[in-house]
Amino acid sequence: MTARFAPGDRVRVRWAHPPGHIRTPYYVRGKTGVIERICGSFRNPEELAYARDGQPVRPLYRVHFDQGTLWPDDQGRANDGVEVEIFEHWLEPAGAAKEGGT
Amino acid sequence: MSDPGRGHHDMGGLPAGPVERGEHDYALWEKRVDALLMLLSDKTRDLVRVDELRRGIEQLGSGAYDELSYYERWIASITGVLLGKGVFTSDELGRKMAEVEARAAGDRT
Amino acid sequence: MSDTGQHSHDHAPRPDQDGPLTYYQAMETAVRELLIEKGVVTAEEVRAAVEAMDARSPAQGARVVARAWSDPAFKARLLEDGSAACAELGIDMGPTHLVVVENGEKLHNVIVCTLCSCYPRFLIGLPPDWYKARAYRSRVVREPRAVLGEFGTEIPDDWEVRVHDSTADMRYMVLPRRPAGTEGWSEDQLAELVTRDCMIGVTLPKSP
Numbered sequence: 001m002t003a004r005f006a007p008g009d010r011v012r013v014r015w016a017h018p019p020g021h022i023r024t025p026y027y028v029r030g031k032t033g034v035i036e037r038i039c040g041s042f043r044n045p046e047e048l049a050y051a052r053d054g055q056p057v058r059p060l061y062r063v064h065f066d067q068g069t070l071w072p073d074d075q076g077r078a079n080d081g082v083e084v085e086i087f088e089h090w091l092e093p094a095g096a097a098k099e100g101g102t
Numbered sequence: 103m104s105d106p107g108r109g110h111h112d113m114g115g116l117p118a119g120p121v122e123r124g125e126h127d128y129a130l131w132e133k134r135v136d137a138l139l140m141l142l143s144d145k146t147r148d149l150v151r152v153d154e155l156r157r158g159i160e161q162l163g164s165g166a167y168d169e170l171s172y173y174e175r176w177i178a179s180i181t182g183v184l185l186g187k188g189v190f191t192s193d194e195l196g197r198k199m200a201e202v203e204a205r206a207a208g209d210r211t
Numbered sequence: 212m213s214d215t216g217q218h219s220h221d222h223a224p225r226p227d228q229d230g231p232l233t234y235y236q237a238m239e240t241a242v243r244e245l246l247i248e249k250g251v252v253t254a255e256e257v258r259a260a261v262e263a264m265d266a267r268s269p270a271q272g273a274r275v276v277a278r279a280w281s282d283p284a285f286k287a288r289l290l291e292d293g294s295a296a297c298a299e300l301g302i303d304m305g306p307t308h309l310v311v312v313e314n315g316e317k318l319h320n321v322i323v324c325t326l327c328s329c330y331p332r333f334l335i336g337l338p339p340d341w342y343k344a345r346a347y348r349s350r351v352v353r354e355p356r357a358v359l360g361e362f363g364t365e366i367p368d369d370w371e372v373r374v375h376d377s378t379a380d381m382r383y384m385v386l387p388r389r390p391a392g393t394e395g396w397s398e399d400q401l402a403e404l405v406t407r408d409c410m411i412g413v414t415l416p417k418s419p
Contacts, residue, residue, distance in 0.1 A: 017107025021157040023378045025325050026108045027115040027352065039308070042380045049153035051187070060379055062310075071115065071353055080372045082352050085379035114325030114376065118349040121361050125339045130261070131236050136337070137260035138243060141252045149251070156327055172328070172343055174235040181242055190245045198241035206232040 003059040003088070009035045010094035011063060013086060021049030024090045028082075032094045033065040036083055044087065059088040110164035132173040139180060150183045158182045264337065271302050272335040272384060273405035277398040279311075280389040286313075293384065297334060305333045310375075313386040314412075317370040321359065321412030322383040323351045329377035331384045335407055342411065352376060362413040385412035392419045 005011055015030035023045050038061055043054030063086050068078035104110075128136075142150040158179030159167070170178065185192060232240075246252045275297055279286040289296035293309030309331060312320040324330065325348050330338040341347050351358045355372045359365070366372050375383045387409045393401060396419075408414040 017105075021153055021160065022109070022112075023326060025114045025376065025378060026105075026112045027325075039310075039379075039381055045153040045379065048151045049157035051151070051154060054153075060381075062381070067353075074353070077356075077368070077372075079369075080355065080374075082374045082376060084376045085381055087379065112326055113345060113349040114323075115353040116349040118346040121341050121346045121350075121358060122344065123339075123341050123362075125341070128337060131239050133261045133264060134243060134257060135239050136264060137257050138239075138246070138252070140260045140264075141256055142246075147251065159327070168345075170235070172340075173239075174233075177235050177239045177242065181238055184242065184246075189249065189251065190242075194245060195238075195241055198245055199237045202237045202240045202244070203232055206237070210231070 003038050003041075003061075005035045005038075005059075005061060005088070005091065005093075007035050007037055011035060011061075011091040012094045013063070014090050014092060016090075020046055022046060024086055025084060027070060028063070028065060028084050028086070031065055031069055033063040033069070033084075036062040036064045039085060042087075044089075061086055061088065061091065063091070109160055110167055111160050135173040135177045135180070139176060142180065142184075149187065149189065150180055154183045155179050264332075267333060267336040269335045269405075269407035269410065270402070271297075272331070272407070272410045273402040274300060274398070275302070275334070275384075276386060276405045276410065277401035279386055280393075280401055281398050286386070289386070302334065307331065307333045307382050308380055309334065310381045310383050311386050312373070312375060312383055314388045317367075319359075319366045319370055319372050319412065320375060320383075320385045321351060321355055321372065322375045322377060322385060323348060324377040325349070325352055326376075326378055329382060331382040331410075334382075334384060335410060339407070359413060362408065364414050384410050387412075387416045390416050390419055 010032060011034070012032045013024060013028045013030060038059060040060060041057040042060050044058055045054070048054040062083050065082045065084065066078050067074070067080040067082065070082060139150060139155060141147060143152055155176065159175045162170070162175060162178060166178070167175065181195070184190060185195070243257060247254055275289065278300065279289050285296060285299070289311050290313060293311040294304040294307055297304050297309060314320055328338055328343040330342060332338070347358065352374050355374050356366060359372070377383055387405070389401070390404055393404070404417040404419065406414060406417065409416045
């Protein structure tokens, strides 16, 4: 499966809250980060969790977020960062929508 | 009130107390729970996927999630998945648990 | 500096074999026996899986770190494909996709799983209790320096602290920096400096 994003691309995590087994942590939803690497393609955990086959496999990325982006109210060090694995269907190009989240 | 769209297991960034660094050695029964998951999730069996285990744990509810120990959550979830797939029935499990408990009580007297 | 990472003999074992069987312990035994009766698993397989887990320990990871400190070509392969490089040392990584993150001149890495307890268990064994508990999982992504401080680890202000949240299929290990004053040391000597906690990233290696 062809990956939609490449390392260095700015992406926004979708602001969504479906029920089910979701591996996109709440604290990055609606936040903007940068693709650090493509991990490969993996079965979809949201489907595997319900005993289905998780096919087709989906690209999985590591996305880098600045601490200042994740916790704008903190007196954090913008230099510090968090990297999170996120499946492609949770990502959209940054700039495509207004920044969501709280 | 917490956001209903946030799972109670999804805790990154929430306030919490200091890290308590005491550790315990895993007990045999805990290792066996771990071993069962390793076996049931392997390629040949593929009966309990890791994501099914996690979903079951997440669905225990916030009370059980915080009150049960780590491997108590695991065996509760593994059991739920196996029941859901008909590997055994609740009746079989209930009878077997009673037998196990009776055996343990006998051992102590 | 803590070295709790490699010594567990002084931790109190959780009392469980002496007291009355708990509900969940009875469930474990009952489920295991039913699975054996139905031919899904064998008692021997369960025993072997427990033994395999017991055999995995931070010493395996320490060996990998010491080799990386000693052999630049191995380190390059480790950073490129962690699982393949560990397999070179005869370590069975099972299904693990290992990503090794290297501490740098002004970069400190630390790993967590905020959603559950993902951990490089095939490489360094089962995680410590605190790794799976609320305080660490909640706080380390938001205030990593405060959490590191609770482990006695102070990272200079002008360094980057980078937290790796294992949310999906990758597992992480931190490759610490080789301590100064270890020139000419053998891999066995170097491995002695490598603790479980420094491979999680909450501490630094022991000083020589």
